[in-house]
Amino acid sequence: MNITTNGEAVSIDPLTVQQYLVSLGIDPRRVAVELNMDILPKAQYETTLLKEGDALEIVHFVGGGARG
Template sequence: MLINGKEKVLACPTTLSELLTQLGYRAVFVAVELNGTIIKQADFSSTTITDADKLEIVSFVGGG
């Protein structure tokens, strides 16, 4: 699969929520595009990710 343009191999299909946790993201602070479609945060735990998918993950950062 591709995550932000970099290849990553998944051992098995997983949910988007689990994958974000494994990658160190906090779901409330990200937006995710899966194969060209924006995924709602409410759907993260029910969305299955496989090796054939392409993800773009954008983190929100505060500062000033």
């Protein structure tokens, strides 16, 4: 099936959001996911099945501190 991830067209097997993130080598705890222009709560990553035509935006959290 075909989806879009961060603006790139990709072809994948049916997966949950959690499975897809892991297949990309992404730690689901360290990203935010927007699915079809709506923020997906982390609690729903394991139960949300990706569908044909879905659009994902995956945003990585970057740690850092104040610089003085």
